[in-house]
Amino acid sequence: xxxxxxxxxxxxxxxxxxxxxxxxxxxxxxxxxxxxxxxxxxxxxxxxxxxxxxxxxxxxxxxxxxxxxxxxxxxxxxxxxxxxxxxxxxxxxxxxxxxxxxxxxxxxxxxxxxxxxxxxxxxxxxxxxxxxxxxxxxxxxxxxxxxxxxxxxxxxxxxxxxxxxxxxxxxxxxxxxxxxxxxxxxxxxxxxxxxxxxxxxxxxxxxxxxxxxxxxxxxxxxxxxxxxxxxxxxxxxxxx
Amino acid sequence: xxxxxxxxxxxxxxxxxxxxxxxxxxxxxxxxxxxxxxxxxxxxxxxxxxxxxxxxxxxxxxxxxxxxxxxxxxxxxxxxxxxxxxxxxxxxxxxxxxxxxxxxxxxxxxxxxxxxxxxxxxxxxxxxxxxxxxxxxxxxxxxxxxxxxxxxxxxxxxxxxxxxxxxxxxxxxxxxxxxxxxxxxxxxxxxxxxxxxxxxxxxxxxxxxxxxxxxxxxxxxxxxxxxxx
Amino acid sequence: xxxxxxxxxxxxxxxxxxxxxxxxxxxxxxxxxxxxxxxxxxxxxxxxxxxxxxxxxxxxxxxxxxxxxxxxxxxxxxxxxxxxxxxxxxxxxxxxxxxxxxxxxxxxxxxxxxxxxxxxxxxxxxxxxxxxxxxxxxxxxxxxxxxxxxxxxxxxxxxxxxxxxxxxxxxxxxxxxxxxxxxxxxxxxxxxxxxxxxxxxxxxxxxxxxxxxxxxxxxxxxx
Numbered sequence: 001x002x003x004x005x006x007x008x009x010x011x012x013x014x015x016x017x018x019x020x021x022x023x024x025x026x027x028x029x030x031x032x033x034x035x036x037x038x039x040x041x042x043x044x045x046x047x048x049x050x051x052x053x054x055x056x057x058x059x060x061x062x063x064x065x066x067x068x069x070x071x072x073x074x075x076x077x078x079x080x081x082x083x084x085x086x087x088x089x090x091x092x093x094x095x096x097x098x099x100x101x102x103x104x105x106x107x108x109x110x111x112x113x114x115x116x117x118x119x120x121x122x123x124x125x126x127x128x129x130x131x132x133x134x135x136x137x138x139x140x141x142x143x144x145x146x147x148x149x150x151x152x153x154x155x156x157x158x159x160x161x162x163x164x165x166x167x168x169x170x171x172x173x174x175x176x177x178x179x180x181x182x183x184x185x186x187x188x189x190x191x192x193x194x195x196x197x198x199x200x201x202x203x204x205x206x207x208x209x210x211x212x213x214x215x216x217x218x219x220x221x222x223x224x225x226x227x228x229x230x231x232x233x234x235x236x237x238x239x240x
Numbered sequence: 241x242x243x244x245x246x247x248x249x250x251x252x253x254x255x256x257x258x259x260x261x262x263x264x265x266x267x268x269x270x271x272x273x274x275x276x277x278x279x280x281x282x283x284x285x286x287x288x289x290x291x292x293x294x295x296x297x298x299x300x301x302x303x304x305x306x307x308x309x310x311x312x313x314x315x316x317x318x319x320x321x322x323x324x325x326x327x328x329x330x331x332x333x334x335x336x337x338x339x340x341x342x343x344x345x346x347x348x349x350x351x352x353x354x355x356x357x358x359x360x361x362x363x364x365x366x367x368x369x370x371x372x373x374x375x376x377x378x379x380x381x382x383x384x385x386x387x388x389x390x391x392x393x394x395x396x397x398x399x400x401x402x403x404x405x406x407x408x409x410x411x412x413x414x415x416x417x418x419x420x421x422x423x424x425x426x427x428x429x430x431x432x433x434x435x436x437x438x439x440x441x442x443x444x445x446x447x448x449x450x451x452x453x454x455x456x457x458x459x460x461x462x463x464x465x466x467x468x469x
Numbered sequence: 470x471x472x473x474x475x476x477x478x479x480x481x482x483x484x485x486x487x488x489x490x491x492x493x494x495x496x497x498x499x500x501x502x503x504x505x506x507x508x509x510x511x512x513x514x515x516x517x518x519x520x521x522x523x524x525x526x527x528x529x530x531x532x533x534x535x536x537x538x539x540x541x542x543x544x545x546x547x548x549x550x551x552x553x554x555x556x557x558x559x560x561x562x563x564x565x566x567x568x569x570x571x572x573x574x575x576x577x578x579x580x581x582x583x584x585x586x587x588x589x590x591x592x593x594x595x596x597x598x599x600x601x602x603x604x605x606x607x608x609x610x611x612x613x614x615x616x617x618x619x620x621x622x623x624x625x626x627x628x629x630x631x632x633x634x635x636x637x638x639x640x641x642x643x644x645x646x647x648x649x650x651x652x653x654x655x656x657x658x659x660x661x662x663x664x665x666x667x668x669x670x671x672x673x674x675x676x677x678x679x680x681x682x683x684x685x686x687x688x689x690x691x692x
Binding site for chain 2: 529530532533534535536537538539541542545546549550627628630631633634641644645648654655658659661662665666669670
C-alpha cells in the first residue's frame with residue numbers, strides 16, 4: 001500500500017531523512033520508534049504530503065506523491081492522520097468536528113455525515129460528548145475524537161504521529177485501546193510512538209530510526225527481543 | 241502675503257523636533273520611574289497599594305490625554321491660584337501623569353508574565369517580598385518589558401504633539417506656525433510628519449532588533465496596549 | 470478655591486451632545502477603518518509584492534506619525550489643493566485612515582496566533598485552502614482579534630477628542646466651550662473627564678461580557 005524509495009528530506013541545510021526505503025503492505029501495522037530528532041515524524045508527514053519530499057519517491061495507495069499531477073487532497077481523503085496535539089477545531093462541537101470534512105471535502109449530506117459521525121463516536125466510546133466543545137474534554141477524550149474525525153473520511157491508511165505523547169499516563173490506555181481495535185479490524189496503520197508495549201503487542205513490523213535512516217527493522221519479537229544493531233540496543237536499553 | 245516654504249523654514253521645525261525630544265525624555269523618564277512604582281504596587285499583595293495604583297492607572301487611561309493636558313494647563317491654575325506653571329512645565333506634568341499610567345500597565349503585564357514558579361521558588365528559598373522583586377522578578381520582567389516599552393516611547397512621542405494646543409512650541413506647534421507663515425500646510429506637515437516618522441520608525445526598528453535577538457515579544461493584548469493614536 | 474458644579478447644569482445638554490458626536494464619529498471610523506484594515510492586511514500578506522510593499526508602507530506611516538499631524542494635513546492641506554473639507558469630514562477621514570493601520574496589524578497578529586496544527590489537521594483531512602480558512606481558521610482568528618478590536622474601539626473613542634483641535638464638535642470641544650462660557654474650567658473638565666471614563670469603562674465591561682458569551686468554546690486567552 002505504501003512504497004517508499006530512497007526518500008530524502010532536507011529542511012534548509014539540514015538533511016533530516018537520509019534515504020529511507022520501506023514498504024507497507026495492506027492491513028499491516030507498522031510502528032516507528034527512535035530517539036527525538038531521528039526523523040520519524042518527518043517520515044510520517046511525508047507520507048501524506050504534509051512535508052514536501054526533497055528527493056526519492058513515495059507511492060501511497062497507488063498515488064505517486066512526487067508526481068506533480070497527483071492531487072494531494074485526493075490522497076489525503078484516503079489517508080487519515082492523528083496528531084500528537086490532537087488539533088481538534090476548538091470552535092466546533094465534537095460531532096461537528098467529525099462531520100466537517102465528510103461534508104465539505106467528500107460532499108456527503110448532513111444527515112449521512114451525522115449518522116456516520118454518531119457511529120464513529122460510539123466506536124471510540126464518546127457518544128455522550130457529541131455536543132461538547134473540545135475545551136471541555138480531557139486529552140484522551142480529545143484524541144479519541146481526533147481518531148473518529150480521521151476515520152470519518154473512510155481512509156484506507158491511518159497515520160499516527162506520537163498520538164499518546166501529550167497525554168497523562170493514566171489516559172494513554174484509552175487511546176491505545178481504540179488503536180488496538182482499529183488494528184484488529186484490519187486497518188493499515190503507521191504509528192510513530194514511544195509506547196513500546198503497544199508496539200510489541202500490536203505491530204506487525206517495527207522500524208527503528210535514528211539520525212534520518214532506518215537502522216533496524218523486523219517483527220516486534222526480533223527488534224525488541226533480539227536487536228542486532230548496537231544503536232538499537234542502546235536506545236532500547238534506555239527506554240525499556 | 242505668504243512667503244513660500246523655503247529652506248529657512250526647516251530651522252524652526254528642527255528646533256521643534258529637538259524640543260519634542262527634550263519634552264519626551266523628561267516626561268518619559270520621570271513617568272517611567274513613577275510607572276514602575278505604580279506597576280509594582282499594582283501587583284502587590286497589599287490591597288491599599290494595589291487599589292490606589294489600579295484606580296490611578298484605570299482613570300488616567302480612561303480619559304483622553306488632551307483632557308489631561310487641558311486640566312493641567314487650565315484647571316490647575318484655577319485650583320491653585322498661586323501656582324505658576326510654564327507651558328513646558330504643564331506639558332511635562334501632563335505627559336508624565338499619562339506616561340506613569342501607561343508604564344504602570346506595561347510593568348504590571350511584565351511582572352505578571354514572569355512565570356509564577358519563579359516567585360514560588362524565591363519564596364521557598366526564603367526571599368522576602370522586596371528582595372524577591374529586586375533579584376528575581378524585576379530582572380526578568382525588565383527583559384519582557386522592552387518591546388512594549390518601546391511601544392510606549394513611540395506613543396509618547398506621538399502624544400507629545402498634543403501639547404501644541406497649549407502653545408508649547410514642540411514639533412507640531414512649530415509646524416502650525418510655519419504653516420501659517422508660509423501658507424503651505426501640505427509641505428510643512430509632510431515634513432513634520434516625516435520627522436516624526438524618522439524618529440518613531442527608527443525607534444521601532446530598535447525594538448524589532450531586540451525582539452529578534454531575544455525572541456521576546458509579548459502579545460499586546462496582555463497589556464491592553466494602546467494601539468490607536 | 471471653591472467648586473461650583475451647579476453652574477454646569479444648564480450645559481449638560483451640550484456636553485451630552487458632544488459625547489454623542491464623539492461616539493458617532495468613532496463608530497463610523499471603526500467600521501470603515503476595520504474594512505480598510507482587512508484590505509490592508511490582505512494586501513500585506515498577499516502575493517503581490519507591490520501591494521505588500523504599499524500596505525506595509527501605509528501601516529508604518531500611519532502608525533509612526535501623530536494623529537494630529539494626519540488631521541492637520543487633511544483639514545488644512547486639502548483646502549490648499551482646492552478641496553474644502555469640513556471638520557467632521559476631516560475627522561472621519563483621518564480617524565478612518567489612522568484606524569485602518571492599527572486594525573490591519575490586529576488582524577495579522579490574530580491570524581498568526583492561530584495554531585499551525587489546526588491548518589495541518591484540516592489539510593490532512595483533504596480540505597482545500599478556501600474551506601480551511603472559512604470553516605477552521607476564521608472563528609479561532611476572530612476569537613483572537615476580538616479583544617484587540619474592542620480595545621481599539623475604546624482607544625479610538627478617546628482619540629476622537631483630538632478632533633476638537635480641528636473644531637470637531639465632540640465632547641472635549643464642548644467641555645472647553647462650557648469652560649469658556651462659565652469659567653468653571655475645573656468642573657467642566659472633571660465632568661467631561663468623568664463622562665469619558667464612564668463610557669470607556671462601560672465599553673470595556675461590555676466587551677468582556679460579549680467575549681465570554683461569544684466565545685464560550687475558548688478555554689483561556691488565545692486559541
